[in-house]
Amino acid sequence: MKNYFLKRTFLIIPTLIGISLITFFIIHLSPGDPVSLNQGGMLSSKMSIEDIERIRKIYGLDKPIYIQYINWLKRIVTLDFGNSFQDGRPVIERIKERLPVTLTLNIISMIIIYTISIFIGLMQAKYYNSKFDKISSIILFILYSLPGFWVALLLIMFFGVKLNLFPIYGITSDNFSSLTFWEKIIDIIKHITLPIIVMVYGEIAYLSRFVRNTTLEVLKEEYILTARAKGLSENKVLFKHAFRNALIPIVTLLSSTLPALIGGSVIIESTFSLPGIGLLYYESILSRDYPVIMGLSFITAFLTLIGLVLGDFLYKLVDPRISFEGKKI
Secondary structure (H helix, E strand, O other): OHHHHHHHHHHHHHHHHHHHHHHHHHHOOOOOOHHHHOOOOOOOOOOOHHHHHHHHHHOOOOOOHHHHHHHHHHHHOOOOOOEOOOOOOEHHHHHHHHHHHHHHHHHHHHHHHHHHHHHHHHHHHHOOOOHHHHHHHHHHHHHHHOOHHHHHHHHHHHHHHHOOOOOOOOOOOOOHHHOOHHHHHHHHHHHHHHHHHHHHHHHHHHHHHHHHHHHHHHHOOHHHHHHHHOOOOHHHHHHHHHHHHHHHHHHHHHHHHHHHHHHHHHHHHHHHOOOOHHHHHHHHHHHOOHHHHHHHHHHHHHHHHHHHHHHHHHHHHHOOOOOOOOOOO
């Protein structure tokens, strides 16, 4: 078991190198570069050709792409992501500033997603083929089919503009510094309510259905029939015996949920103007800020790979009978 996880952990390094290599070459295929596209950052939009070439040389953009990648790879060994082309600040500082917002949104979203999804899925399995199961399934299918950006715009127009119940941009109000502690908490909750709704509804619809189907498969097993024959209540059969074994495939989704939410937060944070990683990603792509794009891509890839290793660990935690000793990587 220990050897397996050590091997998986060491394999993260070459995998990250491969992902970064592909990402680096893809972003350089986009038309334009940071110097020619910058409009109001460090670089002036009214520079001569000589000035542009000089700045390209300063940032190493005049070198062949493979040389640029090798130089980036050398820095990344010491966790130096370089400096942003927009303001000259270290990339890691820009990411640290935005990270708390994205982490807060994603952690809250994950708690809500799994709490509601597991409950709904178990109830659908318990009352299989009942009115509750059929009606809730229809509602979940409808929710799953709704595009996130469209739902976000509807929520902004109805709850933000028309009813004025929730703020439609930013993470805090303009007078945030003058508020009391509890008023600040309430202010932040109001600002993140609509974004979190958009982030969770689709995942809840998908995961609830997944929990339902997985639980129904487990309920067909012989040991469940034995538990019922012993006279155990349906709740004990469902929550004590069936649910534990139904968790095993659910763990697979858990290992990929966080990276997926971070990827999806690009649209959400851009729509609601939330100062998080997603909005930084979007702004960096528009301005061809290569160091920031590579830094964010590297961190996202790292989270994904760690999530996969964590998924295997949770497999073992949920079901101690699982062994990876003979598994080839």
